[in-house]
Amino acid sequence: MSKIISGKIVSAEVRESLKKETEALIESAGIHPGLAVILVGNDPASQVYVRNKQLACEELGFHAFEYKLSENTTQEQLLDLINILNKDKKVHGILVQLPLPDHLDEKSVLYSITPEKDVDAFHPLNVGKIMIGNYDVLPCTPAGVMEMIDWAGIEISGKKCVVVGRSNIVGKPMAMLLLQRSGTVTICHSKTKNLKEVCADADILVVAIGKPKFVTADMVKEGAVVIDVGINRDENNKLCGDVDYENVEPKASFITPVPGGVGPMTITMLMKNTLHAAKLQNGIKD
Ligand code: NDP
Numbered sequence: 550m551s552k553i554i555s556g557k558i559v560s561a562e563v564r565e566s567l568k569k570e571t572e573a574l575i576e577s578a579g580i581h582p583g584l585a586v587i588l589v590g591n592d593p594a595s596q597v598y599v600r601n602k603q604l605a606c607e608e609l610g611f612h613a614f615e616y617k618l619s620e621n622t623t624q625e626q627l628l629d630l631i632n633i634l635n636k637d638k639k640v641h642g643i644l645v646q647l648p649l650p651d652h653l654d655e656k657s658v659l660y661s662i663t664p665e666k667d668v669d670a671f672h673p674l675n676v677g678k679i680m681i682g683n684y685d686v687l688p689c690t691p692a693g694v695m696e697m698i699d700w701a702g703i704e705i706s707g708k709k710c711v712v713v714g715r716s717n718i719v720g721k722p723m724a725m726l727l728l729q730r731s732g733t734v735t736i737c738h739s740k741t742k743n744l745k746e747v748c749a750d751a752d753i754l755v756v757a758i759g760k761p762k763f764v765t766a767d768m769v770k771e772g773a774v775v776i777d778v779g780i781n782r783d784e785n786n787k788l789c790g791d792v793d794y795e796n797v798e799p800k801a802s803f804i805t806p807v808p809g810g811v812g813p814m815t816i817t818m819l820m821k822n823t824l825h826a827a828k829l830q831n832g833i834k835d
Contacts, residue, residue: 552798552801552802552803552804553798553803553804553805553806554697554698554700554701554776554803554804554805554810555806555809555810556693556697556805556806556809556810556811556812556813556814557809557813559696559697559700559813559814560693560813560814560817562700563696563814563817563818563821564605564608564609564817564820567609567817567820567821567824568608568609568610570824571609571610571611571824572610574824574827574828574833575610578831578833580827580828580831580833581610581611581612581639581827582609582611582612582641582642582823582824582826582827583611583612583613583614583639583640583641583642583823583827584602584606584611584612584613584614584640584641584642584643584644584668584819584820584823585614585615585616585634585637585640585642585643585644586599586602586603586613586614586615586616586644586646587616587618587627587630587631587643587644587645587646588615588616588617588618588646589618589619589620589622589627589645589646589649589650589653590618590619590620590649590650591620592648595646595647595648598646599615599617599646601816602644602816602819603615605816605817605819605820606820609820609824611820611823611824612639614634614639614640616630618630620650622650622653624652624653624654624657624658627645627653627658628657628658628661631643631645631658631661631662632661634666635661635662635663635666638830640666641666641668641823641826641827641830642666642667642668642819642822642823642826642827643662643663643666643667643668644668644669644819645658645659645662659671659672660672660673665685665826665829665830666826666830667686668686668819668822668823668826669688669689669718669819669822670684670686670687670688670689670722670822671688671717671718676717676722679722679725679726680725682729685825685826685829686822686825686826687722687726687818687822688718688719688722689814689815689816689818689819689822690718690719690723690757690778690811690814690815690818691719691722691723691726692726692814692818692821692822693811693814693815693817693818694723694726694755694776694778694811694814695726695730696814696818697776697805697810697811697814698753698774698776701774701803703753703774703803705727705730705731705732705753706730706731706732707731707732707733708732708733708752708753709732709733709735709750709751709752709753710724710727710732710733710734710735710751710752710753710754710755711734711735711737711747711748711750711751711753711754711755712724712727712734712735712736712737712755712757713737713738713741713744713748713754713755713756713757713758713764713791714737714738714756714757714758714759714778715736715737715738716757719757719778720736720738720757721736723755723757723778724736727753727755732753735747735751744768745767745768748764748768748769749767749768749769749770750770751769751770751773752770752773752774753773753774753776754769754773754774754775754776755776755778756775756776756777756778756779756790756791756792757778757779757791758779758791759779759780759781759791760779760781760791761779761781761782761783761784761789761790761791762781762783762789762790762791762792762793762794763779763791763792763793764777764791764792764793764797765793765796765797766793766796766797766799766800769797769800769801770800771800772800772801772802773800773801773802774801774802774803774804775792775797775801775803775804775805776804776805776810776811777790777791777792777794777804777805777806777807777810777811778790778791778811779791779792779807780807780808780812788807788808789807790805790806790807790810792804792807794806794807
C-alpha cells in the first residue's frame with residue numbers, strides 16, 4: 550500500500566457507497582436527501598465552494614436548494630430564510646457558506662439552524678454531543694481525517710496523537726475524535742512551548758494551523774503518520790499544506806498531500822451528514 554493517503558481515492562470510495570445508500574433510500578422510502586446552501590454576497594472563493602457542493606449533490610442524487618442572497622441582506626432576512634428552511638420537510642441539511650459579510654452576526658446565524666439540520670455540526674448542541682461521544686453528525690473536516698486514517702488501517706488506540714491547531718471547526722473536534730478512539734491526545738496552539746519536541750514525539754500528527762510548510766522534517770518522528778489539513782499558497786502562489794511535504798514525506802509511514810488530501814474529503818463528509826440527517830428526520834436508523 551502506498552504511504553500517501555489520497556483524499557481523492559478515499560473520497561471517491563465513500564461517495565460510491567453514499568450513492569448506493571441514497572438510491573436505496575429513494576427506492577425503499579421515497580426520500581431524497583435535500584441540502585440547502587445559502588450564500589450571501591459575491592465572494593469568488595465561496596461561489597466555487599457552493600458550486601462544488603451543488604455538484605456533489607447532483608452526483609449523489611440529492612436535492613440541492615441554492616439561495617444566493619445579495620451582499621446587503623439583513624440579519625432578519627437571513628434568519629427568516631433559515632426559519633423557513635428549518636420547517637421545510639424536503640430540506641434535511643442547511644449550510645450557510647462562510648465567511649458572511651461583516652454586518653451579519655455569524656454566531657447567531659449559525660445557531661439559528663435547527664440542530665437536526667446542522668450538517669456542519671457547528672451548533673452548540675452538536676458540539677456538546679461530540680464531547681460526550683453521542684453524536685449524530687460530525688464536523689466535516691475532522692470526520693474526513695478519521696475516514697482517511699481508518700481507510701489506511703492505522704490503529705489509533707494507545708498512540709500518541711498530536712493535533713496542532715485548536716479552532717472550533719478543526720483542531721478541537723479533531724482532538725475529541727482521536728480521544729474517543731483511545732489516542733493519547735495533545736493539543737498544541739500558538740502559545741505551546743517546545744512545539745518542535747511535542748510534534749517530534751507524535752505517532753499521529755495532525756496539523757491545522759494555516760501556515761505554509763510550517764512543520765519541517767525535524768518536527769516529525771521517523772515512521773509517524775502525518776495528516777495535513779492546511780490549505781495555503783506558497784511563495785510561488787502554488788497550493789501547499791502546513792507541512793513541508795517534500796522533506797517530511799520520506800520520514801512518514803503515512804502522509805496526506807495538499808492538494809488532493811484532506812480537502813476532497815470535506816464535501817464528501819457533508820454529503821454523508823446530509824444523508825444521515827435525512828434518515829434520522831424520517832425515523833430511519835442506520
Ligand atoms: P484557524 O485560523 O481558525 O486556527 C488556526 C489554529 O492554529 C489556531 O488554534 C492557532 O493557535 C494555531 N496556530 C497558528 N499559528 C501557530 C503556530 N505558529 N504554532 C502553533 N499553532 C499555531 O484555522 P482553521 O482551523 O480554520 O484552519 C487551519 C488550516 O486548515 C487553514 O489552512 C485552513 O485553510 C485549513 N482548512 C482546511 C480544510 C479542508 O477542507 N482541508 C477545512 C478547514 C480548514 P491559537 O488558537 O493560539 O491562535
